Amino acid sequence: MSYTLIGSGRTRAFRALWMLEELGADYTHVPAAPRAAEVTQVSPLGKVPVLIDGDHVIPDSGAILHYLADRHGALTYPAGTPERARQDAWTFRILDELDALLWTAARHSFVLPEAERVPEIKDAVKHEVARNFTRIAAEIPGPFVMGETMTVADILLCHCGSWAVAAKVPDLPPAMRDWSKPLRDRPAFKRAAEKA
Numbered sequence: 001m002s003y004t005l006i007g008s009g010r011t012r013a014f015r016a017l018w019m020l021e022e023l024g025a026d027y028t029h030v031p032a033a034p035r036a037a038e039v040t041q042v043s044p045l046g047k048v049p050v051l052i053d054g055d056h057v058i059p060d061s062g063a064i065l066h067y068l069a070d071r072h073g074a075l076t077y078p079a080g081t082p083e084r085a086r087q088d089a090w091t092f093r094i095l096d097e098l099d100a101l102l103w104t105a106a107r108h109s110f111v112l113p114e115a116e117r118v119p120e121i122k123d124a125v126k127h128e129v130a131r132n133f134t135r136i137a138a139e140i141p142g143p144f145v146m147g148e149t150m151t152v153a154d155i156l157l158c159h160c161g162s163w164a165v166a167a168k169v170p171d172l173p174p175a176m177r178d179w180s181k182p183l184r185d186r187p188a189f190k191r192a193a194e195k196a
Helices: 013-023 061-072 082-111 119-139 152-166 174-184 187-195
Strands: 002-006 026-030 050-053 056-059
Touching: 002 013, 013 061, 013 152, 013 187, 050 061, 056 061, 061 082, 061 152, 082 119, 082 152, 119 152, 119 174, 152 174, 174 187
Parallel strands: 002 026
Antiparallel strands: 002 050, 050 056
């Protein structure tokens, strides 16, 4: 099976690039920006990433990660198991407590038209993100968020950490940086970074 992934590696598409590399999947990468013609012709949302699998178009990085994990039976626990429920709880927490807040800061930095930006939001959000990272870092039970097994939740958390560093979030806990270093040293991460 071969996939097409649309989206610049400097966006949330990096998560899908990394996942595809971890899986050793056959894919083509189209490094398009949000709302580019390559994106809007397959997804009217205009958001990236978008994964194409045959006739199926899957938008949203979280949906793509779970689709690929389930399809390949890798980096996930089986649906309907208590472990999958815990994995999903981590995933939703990361998306809620980190990803959504970082996106809010980005929108008020460069995404929204200047007249609609509220600069004061950025500092409040950055401090909340730092507090959330501190709590999360203290709760990680092992080398991965699920202990000894890497899952899609690790890809999301590591990517949010990189995003937070790029956004200059103050007071990120050293434990979070230490936790993410082995993930960033993985060959699949490095291959994805080269493509980004």
